[in-house]
Amino acid sequence: MSNEEKPYPSRLKKKKNRSNTILNIMIGLVFALILIIGVSMLFSGGNDQAKDPEAVVISPETDEQTSDSGDSEDDNEEQAEPTDEEKEAAKKADEEKEKEEAIKGGTITREDSSDPIVEETVINTSWEAIGTEQKGDHVSVYQKDSQDWNEKVKAVSYATGLDANNMYVMMIKNGGGPQKSVATVQSKDESEKYRVHLEWVDGEGWKPVKMDVLNTLKGAY
DSSP states (O other): OOOOGGTTHHHHHHHHHHHHHHHHHHHHHHHHHHHHHHHHHHHHHHHHHHOOTTTOOOHHHHHHHHHHHHHHHHHHSSSSSHHHHHHHHHHHHHHHHHHHHHHHOOOOEEESSSSEEEEEEEEEOOOOOOOOOSSOOOOOOOOOSHHHHHHHHHHHHHHHOGHHHHHHEEEEOOOSSEEEEEEEEEEETSSOOOEEEEEEETTTEEEEEEEEEOSTTOOOO
8 A cells, every 4th residue: 555545534534523522512513503483482481371361460340340349348447337325416416497387387489470569479387377456256357456357467477577556457358268368468668568468277377388589569469
């Protein structure tokens, strides 16, 4: 064998070493790729869990509901059962209110009227019969200064608030029945004008049942 052929085994060995190196590199790359993919999947799964709204994110509605729930609990705590003293005080206050209503004795209703001479019509459920000194069966009398007449004037004064000495009686007439009368009056300074409807209550006297506050006396009687 010549000297030029001796290096051949050396070149073959170098080629083999090079192939082994390339193979090792490829195997390393494969392992590295597998490792990268595994790590990526691991972190990807963790991120998905973090993004899960049911697991982590609280929606505004949920937050508000939680806040409202907390407020309700606080309100329930603040609305404590009243003490016996507080209950007694409230009971007394209610009783006093009932007494005041009983003293007032009723309600006052004011209604606008379509009649041009009437400003308003007043009905006061607290009005009572004014009493009487008459005995036996009652007969309505329209003679001035008679007992029945004077009691009618007294009932009108009671309803209007005008003193009998500060009141002109313009007319008292039958009110549509034997025990009904209507009286038209005005204050002496002519600033107040009224038409009062009266009814007789046996044993108790004349009772005001309705009062018209008048704008004018013209056409009022």
